[in-house]
Amino acid sequence: xxxxxxxxxxxxxxxxxxxxxxxxxxxxxxxxxxxxxxxxxxxxxxxxxxxxxxxxxxxxxxxxxxxxxxxxxxxxxxxxxxxxxxxxxxxxxxxxxxxxxxxxxxxxxxxxxxxxxxxxxxxxxxxxxxxxxxxxxxxxxxxxxxxxxxxxxxxxxxx
Amino acid sequence: xxxxxxxxxxxxxxxxxxxxxxxxxxxxxxxxxxxxxxxxxxxxxxxxxxxxxxxxxxxxxxxxxxxxxxxxxxxxxxxxxxxxxxxxxxxxxxxxxxxxxxxxxxxxxxxxxxxxxxxxxxxxxxxxxxxxxxxxxxxxxxxxxxxxxxxxxxxxxxx
DNA sequence: ACTCATTTGAAAAGGATATTTCATTTTTAT
DNA sequence: ATAAAAATGAAATATCCTTTTCAAATGAGT
Numbered sequence: 001x002x003x004x005x006x007x008x009x010x011x012x013x014x015x016x017x018x019x020x021x022x023x024x025x026x027x028x029x030x031x032x033x034x035x036x037x038x039x040x041x042x043x044x045x046x047x048x049x050x051x052x053x054x055x056x057x058x059x060x061x062x063x064x065x066x067x068x069x070x071x072x073x074x075x076x077x078x079x080x081x082x083x084x085x086x087x088x089x090x091x092x093x094x095x096x097x098x099x100x101x102x103x104x105x106x107x108x109x110x111x112x113x114x115x116x117x118x119x120x121x122x123x124x125x126x127x128x129x130x131x132x133x134x135x136x137x138x139x140x141x142x143x144x145x146x147x148x149x150x151x152x153x154x155x156x157x158x159x
Numbered sequence: 160x161x162x163x164x165x166x167x168x169x170x171x172x173x174x175x176x177x178x179x180x181x182x183x184x185x186x187x188x189x190x191x192x193x194x195x196x197x198x199x200x201x202x203x204x205x206x207x208x209x210x211x212x213x214x215x216x217x218x219x220x221x222x223x224x225x226x227x228x229x230x231x232x233x234x235x236x237x238x239x240x241x242x243x244x245x246x247x248x249x250x251x252x253x254x255x256x257x258x259x260x261x262x263x264x265x266x267x268x269x270x271x272x273x274x275x276x277x278x279x280x281x282x283x284x285x286x287x288x289x290x291x292x293x294x295x296x297x298x299x300x301x302x303x304x305x306x307x308x309x310x311x312x313x314x315x316x317x318x
Numbered sequence: 319a320c321t322c323a324t325t326t327g328a329a330a331a332g333g334a335t336a337t338t339t340c341a342t343t344t345t346t347a348t
Numbered sequence: 349a350t351a352a353a354a355a356t357g358a359a360a361t362a363t364c365c366t367t368t369t370c371a372a373a374t375g376a377g378t
Contacts, residue, residue, distance in 0.1 A: 004221075012214065012216065012221075015213070015214035016213050016214055016216070017213070018211065018212060018213070019178050019179065019211075019212035019213040019214045020178065020179060020212045047220065048217055048220060049216060049217055049220045049221060050214050050215070050216060050217075051215045051216065051217050052177065052178075052214070052215045053177060053178035053179045053212060053213070053214055053215065054174070054175050054176070054177070054178040054212070054213065054215055054308065054309070055171065055174035055175055055178045055209050055211070055212055056209070056210045056211045056212065056213055056308075057171065057175070057208060057209060057210060057310055057312075058207050058208055058209075058210050059310055059315075061206065061207060061208045062163075062171075062208060062310060062312055062315050062316060063315040063316050063317070064310060064315045067258070069228075069258070069260060069267050086304065089304055089305050090305060093311035093314060094311055094314065095305065096305075096306075096307055096308065096309075096310075097303075097305055097306045097307065098304040098305040099226070099228070099300040099301070099302065099303055099304065099306075100300070100301045100302040100304060101228060101298040101299060101300055101301060102297070102298055102299045102301060103296065103297070103298035103299075105298070107304075108228050108298060108300075112310065112311070112315070113315075114315055114317070137262065138261070138262070139260040139261055139262035139264070139267060140260060140261045140262075141258040141259070141260055141267075142258070142259045142260060142261060143258065143259040144256075144258055145245065145248055145257040145258065145259060145266075146248050146249060146254065146255075146256055146257040147255075147256045147258075148255055148256065149213065149255065149308055150213070150255075151216055151218055151221060151223060151255075151271065152252035152253055152271070153216075153221055155252060155253065156218075156221050156222040156223045156271070156273055157221060157222050158222070158273070
């Protein structure tokens with residue numbers, strides 16, 4: 001996707017900082033005409049580079065006081081077990097992410113919960129029910145030193 | 160924050176799904192008048208429950224092909240070292256998150272990079288320069304089975 | 319240099335948006 | 349039951365927005 005240039009990167013960065021920016025304001029900020037800005041913006045959406053827009057929330061103010069990173073190791077994995085695994089993952093709203101990773105564990109999950117009790121219940125009711133699980137190691141976040149979903153677009157594109 | 164009710168949760172959920180929804184459309188979707196919707200929305204922003212809005216990007220289409228989870232263990236930590244640690248973390252645009260966690264490692268980081276070469280360079284130039292680091296274990300994402308930043312608002316609020 | 323194709327932006331137009339107002343309804347407290 | 353307080357929503361309005369159009373500028377190929 002080297003069809004993206006520095007101006008696209010700036011446009012994307014602006015929308016990462018404020019997803020509600022209007023085309024008019026974007027154009028002004030980037031020093032281009034509205035029409036050109038509109039066309040670029042449309043293109044980025046059509047390319048699927050911009051997938052959508054969402055509100056950024058304060059998890060603590062919403063009662064999400066516990067954030068846990070869980071390392072799961074599995075034994076065998078029949079096809080049926082894999083499908084069941086996948087199904088549970090997709091259905092768990094408290095599970096924010098699940099990655100199959102290199103390293104000691106097989107999966108790395110990110111879980112949000114109200115508190116430690118709530119988290120503990122989740123581990124018993126959901127994680128321990130996952131098929132073929134042989135080990136579950138929880139790492140609870142004690143301090144969130146940095147969290148951002150702002151991608152370094154320019155750097156990734158090599159601009 | 161139990162001052163939030165089911166309607167607030169619905170409103171927030173809608174804005175998690177589409178952060179660009181206008182008040183008019185939100186109101187229609189939730190079956191309330193525009194004025195009421197506007198007032199609730201404003202309140203949620205003032206309370207800091209909604210912190211902002213941002214575009215959701217496709218990291219692969221932007222050249223972010225490698226996502227790594229890194230476990231870092233430290234030795235001692237003088238005050239100066241801690242400050243330096245913090246500074247580097249905040250300054251690293253490729254570092255998306257850093258949590259001080261329970262468990263074997265001290266910190267869990269999330270890094271995005273163009274490819275493995277780029278990632279390797281980052282580890283050498285940034286992570287190995289962190290003061291007091293005694294161990295670095297990398298877990299590269301092989302398969303992103305689930306990733307969402309959509310918080311289960313209703314559940315967290317107990318509604 | 320010349321032509322054709324592409325990109326650009328200023329302007330226009332209609333539509334949508336945020337925000338206030340005020341009369342009415344609903345809730346609360348007594 | 350009644351009065352005071354709070355919440356509601358329909359309507360109004362001025363502002364802002366998206367999207368198209370078209371003429372001019374720019375670039376590419378010969």
